[in-house]
Amino acid sequence: MKNKTVIITGASSGIGKGIAKYFIEKKSNVVMNSSNLENLKEAYQDLGSPTNATYLAGDISKKETGQKLVNLAIEKFNSVEVLINNAGVFSPKPFLEVEDKDLELYWNVNLKGTYFASQAIIPHMIKQHNGAIINIGTVLVEHAIDGFPATAPLTSKGAIHSLTRQLAAEFGKNNIKVNTIAPGIIRSPLQKKIGVEDADSLAGLHLLNRIGEIKEIAEAAYYLASANFITGETINVAGGHTAGHSI
Incomplete structure (x- = not known):
């Protein structure tokens, strides 16, 4: 993946x-x-303002944002090989309390963001007959939890899982690989945002009896970005969450 x-x-x-x-x-x-x-600029500076990186703020649910990102990549680095659709929002809410605005939020950011960014980049991948798209889903799509009611965000994430397979089918002939990473419980700021004060207390949801680290998702993304014979797959990076529980 160098250069x-x-x-x-x-x-x-x-x-x-x-x-x-x-x-x-x-x-x-x-x-x-x-x-x-402001947050994006701060993150860029926190990473050392690297010369091999740049940034562009914009609402990913808007079609033009995806196009601007692709244009910037080509203008700045003369190519674009990989898209990682990570942007998303997630929060639990009982099914009977979900309102129209909740569904709009999750479908706009999670699904439309992934959809439109992919739509912007695929024409360039077709031209170069190569590319990788990596979507971020969740193990909860295939492994529901009674004590974590999240139908609104999960329906959008489930749609992303389905989109992954269909895009892999449509563009496999163009050598475009499309896969999903489905994380388990990961040590990240998201946990506190959704009300989990002690993420390690959820370790028993994974057979390895620990929660995951952000770097482990990054390693999976790096692998899929360079893998040439994997497409249409959902890779669970979840310590065995979907296989069973350690409780």
């Missing part, structure tokens, strides 16, 4: 920032995106 160009959405904090850091250290060219310019 290859990677667009990462939702890169100002948490998993997205960790993925950006990993690729930057591996000498990839990185285009970072987030909706908040």
Whole structure:
């Protein structure tokens, strides 16, 4: 992946920032995106303002943002090989309390963001007959938990899992690989945002009896970005969460 160009959405904090850091250290060219310019600029500076990275703030649910990211990648680094659709929002809420505005939020940011960014980059991948798209889903799509009601965000994430397979089918002939990473419980700022004060208390949800680290998601993303014979797959990076529980 050295000198290859990677667009990462939702890169100002948490998993997205960790993925950006990993690729930057591996000498990839990185285009970072987030909706908040101040947070994005701070993240870029925190990573050392690397010369092999740049950033562009914008609402990823807007079609033009994806196009601007692709244009910036080509203008700055003369190529674009990888898209990592990490931007997303997630919060539990009982099914009977979900309102229209909740569904709009998750479908706009999670699904439309992934959809439109992919739509912007695929024409360039077709031209070069090569590319990788990595979507971020969740193990909860296939492994529901009674005590964590999150139908609103999960339906959008489930749609992303389905989108992954369909894009892999449509563009496999163009040598475009499309896969999903489904994280388990990861030590990130998201946990406190959704009300989990002690993320380690959820270790028993994983057979390895610990929660995951951001770097472990970044390692999976790096592997999929360079893998040439994997497409249409959902890779669970979840310590055995979908196989069973350690309680």
